Amino acid sequence: MNLSDFKLESQRTYWAKALVELGKERQDIVVVSADLSTSVKTSLFAEEFPERHFNVGIAEQNMMSISAGLAACGKTVFASTFAAFGTGRVYDQIRQSIAYPKLPVNIIATHAGITVGGDGATHQIVEDMALMRALPNMTVIVPADAPETYRAIKAVADYDGPAYVRMGRANVPTITSDKGKFKIGKATVLRDGEDVSLIGTGIMVSRCLLAASILEKHKISARVIDLSTIKPLDHKTVIKAARETGGVVTAEEHSVVVGMGSEVALCLTETAHVPMKRVGIPDVFGQSGDSDELMEEYGLTPENIVEAAHDVIARKGR
Amino acid sequence: MAVYDKRLLKKLERKANLIRRHVVRMTHLAGSGHPGGSLSAVEVIVALYFHILNIDPKKPKWEDRDRFILSKGHGCPAWYAALAERGFFSVKDLDTLRKLGSKLQGHPDMKVCPGVEASTGSEGQGLSMGVGMALAARLDRKLYHTYVMVGDGEMDCGQTWEAAMAASHFHVHNLTAIVDRNMLQLDGPTAQIMSIEPLADKWKAFGWEVEEIDGHNFTEILKALERSKDVKGKPNVIIAHTVKGKGVSFMEGAVGFHGKAPSKEEYEQAMKELGGEP
Numbered sequence: 001m002n003l004s005d006f007k008l009e010s011q012r013t014y015w016a017k018a019l020v021e022l023g024k025e026r027q028d029i030v031v032v033s034a035d036l037s038t039s040v041k042t043s044l045f046a047e048e049f050p051e052r053h054f055n056v057g058i059a060e061q062n063m064m065s066i067s068a069g070l071a072a073c074g075k076t077v078f079a080s081t082f083a084a085f086g087t088g089r090v091y092d093q094i095r096q097s098i099a100y101p102k103l104p105v106n107i108i109a110t111h112a113g114i115t116v117g118g119d120g121a122t123h124q125i126v127e128d129m130a131l132m133r134a135l136p137n138m139t140v141i142v143p144a145d146a147p148e149t150y151r152a153i154k155a156v157a158d159y160d161g162p163a164y165v166r167m168g169r170a171n172v173p174t175i176t177s178d179k180g181k182f183k184i185g186k187a188t189v190l191r192d193g194e195d196v197s198l199i200g201t202g203i204m205v206s207r208c209l210l211a212a213s214i215l216e217k218h219k220i221s222a223r224v225i226d227l228s229t230i231k232p233l234d235h236k237t238v239i240k241a242a243r244e245t246g247g248v249v250t251a252e253e254h255s256v257v258v259g260m261g262s263e264v265a266l267c268l269t270e271t272a273h274v275p276m277k278r279v280g281i282p283d284v285f286g287q288s289g290d291s292d293e294l295m296e297e298y299g300l301t302p303e304n305i306v307e308a309a310h311d312v313i314a315r316k317g318r
Numbered sequence: 319m320a321v322y323d324k325r326l327l328k329k330l331e332r333k334a335n336l337i338r339r340h341v342v343r344m345t346h347l348a349g350s351g352h353p354g355g356s357l358s359a360v361e362v363i364v365a366l367y368f369h370i371l372n373i374d375p376k377k378p379k380w381e382d383r384d385r386f387i388l389s390k391g392h393g394c395p396a397w398y399a400a401l402a403e404r405g406f407f408s409v410k411d412l413d414t415l416r417k418l419g420s421k422l423q424g425h426p427d428m429k430v431c432p433g434v435e436a437s438t439g440s441e442g443q444g445l446s447m448g449v450g451m452a453l454a455a456r457l458d459r460k461l462y463h464t465y466v467m468v469g470d471g472e473m474d475c476g477q478t479w480e481a482a483m484a485a486s487h488f489h490v491h492n493l494t495a496i497v498d499r500n501m502l503q504l505d506g507p508t509a510q511i512m513s514i515e516p517l518a519d520k521w522k523a524f525g526w527e528v529e530e531i532d533g534h535n536f537t538e539i540l541k542a543l544e545r546s547k548d549v550k551g552k553p554n555v556i557i558a559h560t561v562k563g564k565g566v567s568f569m570e571g572a573v574g575f576h577g578k579a580p581s582k583e584e585y586e587q588a589m590k591e592l593g594g595e596p
């Protein structure tokens with residue numbers, strides 16, 4: 001199995017498709033952009049429903065609090081920009097005007113992580129999941145591919161509260177389908193296995209699948225879990241995987257500091273002690289480069305996951 | 319109007335043309351980047367680096383140097399090209415823009431690039447940093463001047479106006495802001511995305527000395543920059559009217575070249591118009 005065996009699709013295209021469908025079905029759907037509507041593809045919604053799209057210019061704080069005002073008056077809001085500007089820059093506006101009053105504002109963040117590529121560290125936020133996860137009332141979703149993005153957008157539109165949906169800039173391998181309903185807070189077992197569990201989120205889920213097929217050649221049977229909801233965490237599926245396979249590797253395109261892996265580690269510390277290893281970006285800022293090169297530079301390849309799995313298995317029973 | 323030596327003006331014009339050729343080449347080689355907002359800023363950056371700024375490329379951290387911040391950090395190809403041509407680092411390094419390990423990051427990184435005074439890229443923060451530098455100069459009784467170039471899109475950012483208010487409140491007259499008024503931002507014309515007019519009146523209301531110039535005319539740029547140093551008691555802003563993508567016919571006024579690198583054909587066409595490879 002290779003990355004090239006999969007179809008590569010744009011998460012942004014699917015998010016915009018879901019958004020336009022929602023716009024047709026529901027009058028309460030409104031969208032706020034901040035001078036990146038062409039990049040995050042809310043421009044497609046704006047073409048169809050100009051009266052329900054507000055572009056506030058380069059003013060993300062304003063964007064978040066305007067979204068809160070709209071939501072407080074019964075609108076279901078989608079506020080979309082790059083992850084760097086939709087979290088760090090506006091943390092307090094999200095905290096005070098959206099999360100605290102638990103308003104239905106969906107923050108749809110694109111261009112997250114190092115796969116942004118050439119723009120470099122200013123744009124490659126690697127700590128957005130940590131920020132959003134720390135907020136009470138916030139739901140955090142990191143879809144694995146384009147079809148899952150489509151389903152997640154439909155799900156957050158129906159959810160009465162704030163949600164953060166994270167996606168990257170690059171096209172990602174399609175490993176799920178757009179059929180069926182996305183269940184917030186429910187992880188999906190994509191491949192069963194007994195020797196080790198590979199828990200991935202976002203683009204790392206496809207890397208986990210590739211790692212599992214390499215491990216199979218090493219006579220190791222790996223379970224692969226798509227942990228697309230980071231918060232609330234699916235404790236049941238995680239604990240079950242740890243107990244049944246006896247070892248866990250997590251993989252995320254995010255800093256290992258307070259990322260998905262640390263949440264899984266905390267969960268297991270309190271419930272099921274098993275050897276564990278986190279694959280993710282170390283405690284550093286990113287840099288400019290080609291996205292595939294950066295994935296190698298920061299240790300986010302299937303081979304890195306395989307290596308982590310061997311390490312975990314070697315520590316079993318010690 | 320001040321009269322400048324013809325040879326000086328010729329020299330600056332030649333430099334501007336050279337910087338433009340670098341910008342097009344660099345973004346083409348990188349395969350990404352922001353040519354439009356780099357090209358509109360060229361004359362102001364050239365005037366600063368080749369005539370106005372009191373700097374020493376051999377001592378980029380010299381304490382008494384004038385400071386320049388490119389708040390609209392995405393325009394850094396023009397800044398990098400000027401720094402290289404001024405001797406802060408090798409012109410050859412320009413080919414490494416946006417490559418893994420390069421000091422020429424997609425947005426300026428002050429830790430790794432000599433001559434870069436502030437790490438920018440998230441819009442709207444450079445003017446506040448400039449206020450800080452101007453205040454530090456006053457505390458240290460230093461005579462250096464701080465210049466900050468901001469985009470007209472950055473006028474949308476609340477923080478721009480927080481900085482504007484603070485600069486006049488603290489009477490920092492050792493600070494000059496230059497607005498690259500190229501009429502476009504990322505999604506389209508500023509007038510359509512977020513109205514910022516009457517821009518000069520806004521700055522005046524915030525207590526700034528305001529001058530409007532043609533941002534591609536060296537005589538006007540030099541005069542305004544020199545004058546701005548003599549204004550006492552308040553900060554200065556120069557609204558430089560420019561054309562996004564200036565110098566390359568198909569990039570001029572084109573929103574599409576905000577954040578898109580020229581293809582091979584476009585690169586060749588641009589080089590023909592600009593007079594050949596740098």
Ligand SMILES: Cc1ncc(C[n+]2csc(CCOP(=O)(O)OP(=O)(O)O)c2C)c(N)n1
Pocket residue numbers: 034035036058060085089354355356358390392393439440441442468469470471472498500502503504562576
């Ligand atoms: C806080 C923030 N939001 C969004 C962006 C994405 N972005 C990059 S450039 C740009 C438009 C910039 O317009 P302007 O300042 O006028 O620059 P110019 O047109 O001169 O290139 C935007 C929205 C950003 N860099 N920072």
